[in-house]
Amino acid sequence: MNDKPHRISRRSFIKSAGAAGIGSALAPLVGHKQARAATPAEATDITAVPTRPFGRSGIHVPILSLGGMFDIPSNQTMLKQAIRWGVTYWDTAHTYSGGHSEEGIGQYFKNYPDHREKIFLVTKSKPGSHRQMSKNLTTSLKRMNTDHIDLFFAHGVRDADTMDSGMREWAAEQKAEGKIRLFGFSTHSNMEQCLLDAARLDWIDGIMMTYNFRLMHEEKMKTAVKACVDAGIGLTAMKTQGGGTVDTKTSRELKLAGRFVKKGFTDKQAKLKAVWENPQISALCSQMPTMSILMANIAAAVDRTMLTDNDRQHLDRYARETFSHYCAGCTQICQSTIAENVPVGDVMRYLMYARSYGDVNDARRRFAAIPDALRKKMTRANYAAAEARCPRQLPIARLMIEALEDLA
Numbered sequence: 001m002n003d004k005p006h007r008i009s010r011r012s013f014i015k016s017a018g019a020a021g022i023g024s025a026l027a028p029l030v031g032h033k034q035a036r037a038a039t040p041a042e043a044t045d046i047t048a049v050p051t052r053p054f055g056r057s058g059i060h061v062p063i064l065s066l067g068g069m070f071d072i073p074s075n076q077t078m079l080k081q082a083i084r085w086g087v088t089y090w091d092t093a094h095t096y097s098g099g100h101s102e103e104g105i106g107q108y109f110k111n112y113p114d115h116r117e118k119i120f121l122v123t124k125s126k127p128g129s130h131r132q133m134s135k136n137l138t139t140s141l142k143r144m145n146t147d148h149i150d151l152f153f154a155h156g157v158r159d160a161d162t163m164d165s166g167m168r169e170w171a172a173e174q175k176a177e178g179k180i181r182l183f184g185f186s187t188h189s190n191m192e193q194c195l196l197d198a199a200r201l202d203w204i205d206g207i208m209m210t211y212n213f214r215l216m217h218e219e220k221m222k223t224a225v226k227a228c229v230d231a232g233i234g235l236t237a238m239k240t241q242g243g244g245t246v247d248t249k250t251s252r253e254l255k256l257a258g259r260f261v262k263k264g265f266t267d268k269q270a271k272l273k274a275v276w277e278n279p280q281i282s283a284l285c286s287q288m289p290t291m292s293i294l295m296a297n298i299a300a301a302v303d304r305t306m307l308t309d310n311d312r313q314h315l316d317r318y319a320r321e322t323f324s325h326y327c328a329g330c331t332q333i334c335q336s337t338i339a340e341n342v343p344v345g346d347v348m349r350y351l352m353y354a355r356s357y358g359d360v361n362d363a364r365r366r367f368a369a370i371p372d373a374l375r376k377k378m379t380r381a382n383y384a385a386a387e388a389r390c391p392r393q394l395p396i397a398r399l400m401i402e403a404l405e406d407l408a
């Protein structure tokens with residue numbers, strides 16, 4: 001992949017984006033009252049989506065990664081535009097959209113084979129048997145019309161025990177065969193411990209973890225991130241909007257959004273900026289299922305205005321006020337207290353997809369994958385001990401019932 005910054009003109013960005021509403025995505029940032037005004041040079045020659053080094057790999061990646069959990073076959077034009085604007089880090093998974101995500105990327109590379117080398121391509125497979133992982137990798141390569149994956153993740157790791165010597169050998173074999181360049185894992189459960197444990201290994205190249213304005217200032221997360229950076233592991237943040245699990249159409253959200261709109265940001269752009277302000281994070285991965293979201297995120301990435309101390313304080317206050325609306329994925333605390341083995345962390349995440357992202361269909365599809373017997377146990381499980389231990393005082397029992405009502 002070309003590790004030099006990708007340059008486009010602001011004029012061509014706005015012109016290309018006009019029909020899809022870039023005016024509303026970019027103009028507020030340009031017109032930000034407290035922002036430094038763009039110089040004439042900047043107005044005609046901006047750097048589209050800056051890049052950062054990815055761990056010790058020697059590769060530079062754009063700070064914005066295109067999350068591929070959407071209908072990619074029907075959004076081929078968007079992929080082309082993403083490349084034009086420097087969003088050349090694409091993230092997908094063997095399971096996304098039942099395989100259509102990878103197939104859509106494959107369709108794109110079939111049409112534009114010379115674009116493959118521009119892309120830092122990530123896919124993932126559940127960390128099952130090595131035979132199954134090899135099978136999934138072969139399928140992913142075939143679906144995406146490529147002979148290699150730039151970064152391959154074991155998907156959804158909950159503890160670093162999964163990264164055992166067998167996994168190490170498997171990853172080394174795939175690298176030796178040229179099927180993958182880098183190896184690591186993604187995690188949205190017990191992220192801090194996973195990161196700390198991975199930092200003690202010398203063969204993990206990259207990690208994608210839940211990381212946002214709610215979690216990034218906690219001491220354990222700061223320590224874990226530093227340990228990985230010191231170990232040369234490239235970090236990609238995901239779930240950066242810090243969406244809540246509890247249904248909250250409250251005045252707090254409106255107040256926060258109103259504050260940033262007045263300043264020229266959307267609250268969503270401000271949350272992205274908060275993550276980018278930590279240079280230890282190489283990139284953040286965002287689901288961008290529409291051109292307008294892609295543009296809004298690019299506008300936030302190319303805008304050089306920093307959040308002010310006041311902005312950060314508002315985000316902090318909002319995080320405190322909604323502390324008990326957000327499941328932090330610390331399943332090692334609650335899961336073991338529930339005899340029925342209910343996947344609390346997963347269900348909380350599906351609720352977040354439905355309630356915070358508004359992606360009810362995807363949440364239902366994921367919820368449907370929980371075995372029937374386990375879903376039945378959800379109604380009669382005893383959550384009292386889990387609720388007592390939950391540091392965020394989430395009403396776990398009520399939320400499990402709500403998931404059954406809303407997502408089944």
Ligand code: SF4
Nearest residue numbers: 327328330331334390
């Ligand atoms: S329910 Fe509470 S303890 Fe369990 S993962 Fe979520 S925040 Fe952590």
